[in-house]
Amino acid sequence: MPEKRVVPVIASLADFESKLSGYLDPNTPLALLLDYDGTLSGIADNPSSTFLTANMKKLLHELAAHPQIFMAIISGRGLRDVQSCLGIKGITYAGNHGLEIEIGDGTRHDYALPAELQRLYTTIVNELTEKLENNGAWVEDKKVSLTFHYRDVADDAAEQYKQAAKAIIESHGFRANQAHMAIEAKPPVNWNKGEAALLILKNQFGEDWAKKIKVIFAGDDTTDEDAMRLLQGTGISFRVSTDPNIETYADFRLARQPVVEDLMAWINNTHN
Template sequence: MTINAIVKLVAFIVVHSCCTKSTTTSSDSGSAQQLSHFNVDSAPDKMSTPDFDQYLGSYIADGERIALILDYDGTLAEITAHPNLTQMTPQMKSTLQNIANSGKAFVAVISGRDVYGVKEKIGIENIVYSGNHGLEVLYPDGTKHNQGIPKEIADNFTKMIDQLTKELAKDGAWVEDKKVSLTFHYRQVDAKLVPELEVRAKQIIESYGYRANQAHAAVEGKPPIKWNKGLAAEYILTDSFDTNWRQRKVIFAGDDTTDEDVMQAIKGSGRSFRVSKDPQVVTHADFRIPSVEAVYQLLKWLEKKVTK
């Protein structure tokens, strides 16, 4: 077998057929789930074009209706030093727009950004946007769903923002105010300062009754309610297709630990992709793809399917 063929075979590894190790983690909803490592012998990011026919060809027929749910940062767009600099490539946007306009695809984006911020970044009108990890849902007709937050918790939000800003927003660190949640960013901070910053940021967030979650070079402060991206995905799908949404062909792609809740939610009925270059990434996803470029290849494959 040629090296090329071997690389293609290991580009996507199905969790159930190749797990080698498991560990336990707790999701935002408080439940512990078993995760599995992928066993990948070669780096799939060295492969030019993933073989989506092999892994999705029998799941999605030509012209079949699909529900496509996506993360934004690290999935549709490369992560940058500052969130304001992040943007999709024109090719990615055009392909996503074509899928949304096909008449055979329901498209939703669930992001950690605030809902209007992610809509502004993507700029496609006829899709559903969900912000703050699912706490806000904005529909194409302008209607909006807000997940309820206890008043006594919400009242602490401004105080929490103020203390984080006054005490920790320095040396390249800054606080992103997302109205119902926040992100304390330290991507540009000297590595020697990071451990102390992380600890203190989490202390401040938790002192105001919010939940502190680790993210990519950041700490997120979320209201302590039983809600996450997975529950948001189920809410959006049920609201759009009733309880029989599992009969739809559902595809999800995301790159972060917060996206694992969506992967769990559609497990067994949909197909999910974890975007990661790490061959030992721990995930609930059905497949691993290595990059934003691979997500683009996935969307191009789906575009052909829904426009036939």
């Protein structure tokens, strides 16, 4: 059974080359599954303020165009939002933690929420907005999941806002997950980034995908752990975290967000 543990850290391009020598084979297809916020881009006070460095953008475009590399972005953002952030055509995007999936040719694989859950979701949005959208706190409505941001709330009130938001979300049966100075509300369905990752891999490579390809996943958040858990033993995953004691389903910890750029450079060097 997959288990969480403290894992080896990677802090530089040289670490990839020494600790993962031989994992990648330029002749074997690679599925590259990536989170966006906190992984490809640094965390910002407002989601609209995130950006890719010029070198990261260049590396991603080169990797996406490589004939042996299949790229998918699996994000908590809404689908169109994350597509606009990357601007890479022809790759697979999964938004809302995998509830919305669009492959490169435009085919959709969305998880259909029951009408009752859609009604409850609207109730949660309205209640959070009316009661807690003040003093710097705000609600990011992504239509099937939401994020309650409290980063800009005064330090002495942040915990109060966090707990109040969790209480509202959970009172309507939704799941409240901790993010970076935010609470994410997700519908109570058996679907997450891990299930989305498996669906994407099966659609692209068939049921026996694990025998045909190499897989790399990278993410920085608790919601990314769902993918790390389901991929443990069949791919290599990386958890971005500055915490040396964090327990994770990933195989390696990336010491800080800029090391993700080294990860992309290592893959690019191996395949060229």
